[in-house]
Amino acid sequence: MRDVQRPNHISLGVLLSRMKEGRYVVPDFQREFEWEPWDIRELMRSIFLDYYIGSLLLWRSTREHLTDLSCEPLYGFSGDGQPEYIVLDGQQRLTAMYYAFVAPRTPLPRRRRCAFYYMQVDRFMAEEYDEAFHYDWFVGERPPITQDRSLQYQRHIFPFAVIGSGGWELGNWVQGYEQYWIDEASRIAASGGDPAEAHRHVANARAFGEHLRAIVEQFQISYVELDRSIGIDKICDIFTQINSRGVRLDIFDLMNALLKPKGLQLKKLWREAGSRLSFVDTTKMSVYILQVMSILRQTYCSPKYLYYLLPGAPRSVREADGKLRKETLIPDVDDFEARWHVAVAAIERAIRALRDPRDFGVTSSSYLPYVSILPVFAALLRQVDELDPEQRLEGRRRFRLWYWASVFTNRYSGAVESTSARDFQDVRAWIRDEATEPASVAEFKQRFRALDLRGEVKRGTSIYNAMFNLLVIQGARDWISGEPPQATDLDDHHIVPSSWGLQHALGPLANSILNRTPLTAATNREVVRDRLPNVYLPELIRRSGRQEIERLMATHFISPAALDILLRTPFTPADFEAFLTERGQTMLTAIEDLLIQQRLDLPVALRELDQRIERVELDLRAAIDRAAGGDPGLLPPHVLPKIEDRLQRDLRKTPALDDDPPTTLRRRLEYADLRELQDCVCNKGLWGEFEARFGTKEGVALKFNQLADLRNGIRHSRAISEIVRKEGEAAVLWFEQALAKAPRTDPRQAAAQSRFRPVGNGSGAFLRATSPDPVRASDRDLR
Known part of the structure; x- marks a missing residue:
């Protein structure tokens, strides 16, 4: 038999050199490059963790083969190539490696922007692998971070394109990274600081450099090379076979095989549970059960972490001092089985909740917005159910808002495992502490009106x-x-x-x-x-x-x-x-x-009353803004820091706010609560503008109290007595009528007058500003 199939392997460095030379081409009958950006990122993760990434099937080409099959270069390749191999299997992986390591200025498929891929070295060296690999977008010129080495070293960002640059670039980058932190340690020590962290980065730089060299030189990609003597008809048949008869082996199958020697039949457990979870139409439900187990036990749920669910399997945990220790999550088969049943019950409970027409309204599986959200949804709902009774109602409201925010921001369209882990941590903290609202929820509140x-x-x-x-x-x-x-x-x-x-x-x-x-x-x-x-x-x-x-x-x-x-x-x-x-x-x-506004739980009458209260709050903010002439200096001094603190917290959680930051007083008053609005109205600098409409400060305080009692009862789903409701409705009506009256004087004139006071006596008196120029005051006080 002729030698028409030759198994072989090639190092990553040599493979990249050959790709840059254009040696690999794709036949016309292959599908287009279609990986999503997060798929490329996950391939980078596999390579740098020294995982097997599969084998390539290559056909050594002739000029006639290239013409007959209308071969094209890999996606993103430009210039004149030297075609040598036709890729029959492995196009997606080869193209993903080319895109990440060579970084062509080509937008990803179905995107308008280019992506560049990088690693956070400090996260990688800390073994925080789920958080270490990233990509970002750019249009036109590459972002500064890809050019500025000092910035890369400072932020521990290693662009993968450094590897694709070839030559001395990789060695220069590693040396520069190490030297940067050597110099930084010296600077910190000279200034009397503690250089311990900088020294740790120096050690990490050396270890990372060794790892990089090992990956480039020793990471092997296996391939089978078919001889050019094979006919095109046979090649097409081979390609058809490998794309139609492959059987996907998923993590559940592997776990089942590993558990059999321990006396546990995972497939038997799945057969018993499957009918209880059949409402959701998915082939991944058995894996979802494992993911719920993993989230509840260790927060994370990517395949690597699922392996730690094996009874007796140790995992490494980094202590606060940087040292590693070993721990076992699941001690024995009995514990595994007990946690499996808990996870099944959690998903069953989640499905009942999703089908509830009062909360989520999923009438059939085909109307479930995201099947992939189910594991973290089930795990978080279990957390809510385990809250103390007095916390459970508010916890459920926050959980529900997170769900809708995730759906409307398309949060579960990719990178599901890492998103689930982040959301489980963030939402679990938020359902216990209002001040820790997740960024995704804040973004939803800010951006929902832009939905198409x-x-x-x-x-x-x-x-x-x-x-x-x-x-x-x-x-x-x-x-x-x-x-x-x-x-x-x-x-x-x-x-x-x-x-x-x-x-x-x-x-x-x-x-x-x-x-x-x-x-x-x-x-x-x-x-x-x-x-x-x-x-x-x-x-x-x-x-x-x-x-x-x-x-x-x-x-x-x-x-x-x-x-x-x-x-x-x-x-x-x-x-x-x-x-x-x-x-x-x-x-x-x-x-x-x-x-x-979380009015799902309210009867229609209370829902309408809550809307009227909200309009009163909006009108109060507008009236305060007019009375102050837009000058924050006229607000009570204790109100501004609270507004600024909430605003900065929102900006940190929602970077999208930077596109349209709240700079005017009216926008910033959105971050004032009802009691702070009361303080603004009654403040000495503004009361003159409200006195004619509101009467006395004592009367205003009474109405604010009645309004607040009703508002808080509605917003926190408390029992509302008939007296509280009647007094609250009367307060709403009082505010509506009072705010409809015209202000005493022109707001700008009144605000300007209120910023001056007489200084001196008699005819020599003059006006001095009681606060700086309004714009400058805003810049200073609200920065």
Whole structure:
């Protein structure tokens, strides 16, 4: 038999040199490079942890083969190459390595921006591998961090492109990194400081340099080289076989094999549990159970950490002093089995919660926004259930807000394991301490109005499903019976028929979530019947009356204005656009009302009262801003530091705020609570502007007390007595009427006058500012 298959291996350094020379090309019948950015990052992690990354299948090419198969270079390669091998299996891995190590100025597929990949050396050397590998984005010129070596050394950032540069670059980088921290240790010691940490970085730099050289020179990638004498027909058959008959071996299968010698049949446990969790349609549920076990036991849930669940398996733990110790998480098979049953129960409980039409509204598995969120959802819900009774209600509200924030910010679209670990830590802390709100929640609050609901045209995407869930939570009532339909009889149907959209060339827009709503099949068949709303809605109105239909449509986030648009005759594409715009605004308001303001638990009457209280707070902030003329110097001195502290905390958690930082007084007053607004109104510098409208300070204090009692009762879901409710409603009405009155004087003039006081006596007196220039005061006091 001819020698047509030659197994071999190649070092990472040599492989990169050959890729840069353009020796590897991809045949036309291969799929495009389609890895996501986080897939590339995970490959880098595997390489630097010396994991096996699979074998390549290469075919030594001839000029005729290259032409016949329309071969192209690897994604991102530019210039003239020297094609030598056709890649039959391993294109995604080769291209990912080329992109990360060579860093071409080519946007990733389906992206407008380029990505560069790097490692945080200090995290890597501390064995914090889940937090050590990163990527970032850029457009046009590379970001400064990729050029500034001193900045890289200071921040312990090692760009992977240094390896791809070849020559002396890698050695120079390592030497420079070590020398930087040698110099830094000397500087710290000379200034009387403790250089211990800098010396640790020096030692890490040397160890990291040795690891880098070992990876580049000794990390081996195996490959099978097929001889060029093999015909193209056989090559295509080989390619078809390896892409159609491969059997994926996942972590559950490996764990099952490792547990068998210990006398535990993991597959038997899974068969017993599977039917209890069958509501969620996924092939990964058995792995999810292991992930819940891992999260509850050690926070993390990536495959590496799942191995530590094996009975008796030791893991390394770094102490505060930097020393490593060994610990065993699961002592024996009995403990493993007990934790398995806890995890199964946690997921079963999570599925019941997700299906609850009052909280999450997942009527079927196809409307679950993210299946991948299930492990951390189940683990966190168990944490909430274990809270003390007096903490449980507020803990559940925060947990629920985290879930919706994760869904609407597409948080679980990639890098699920590391995101789950971070969220478990952050949310577990937050449900016990209000001051530790996660950054994802703060970002959701700031950015939700930028959601493009109009473009959500495909059922199954996270935001499309989330809006359908929200319609269920709203209690969308059936158009025939007037009652919320049973989940088993519920589907989303078009409001304006898709056939009309097809006639008017609306494309996928006709399928937008803004044009769909939960209806029973019977209602869709008997009421809508592929007719325009201006035909079937008048029939409903004649039968039940306009007022009742408005109430019915409100449960579908269709406002009276949107209803009027749907009734227009003739109904045109412009009317359809107007309807989408109006319903989109109503849905965004519902997100704020039900999710961010946490009014899901409130009866409708209290929900409306809470909205009135919120409007009073907004009007108070606006009135204080006008009275102060935008000058923060006129606010009570104890209020400004509290505002600034909350603002800075928000900025740290939500970097997106830097795009539009709150610089005006009115924006900053958003960070003042109700009692601080009371202090502002009654402050000596501003009271003159409110006295004519509010009467006495004593009277104002009484109204603020009544308003606060009602507000806190509603916001914290406490029992509200009839007296508290009546007094609170009276206070709301009092504020609404008082704030509607015109201010005593022109606000700017009053604010300007209040900033001056007479100095001296008689005719020689003059005005001196009691605070610096308003802009400067803002810069100084609120910095």
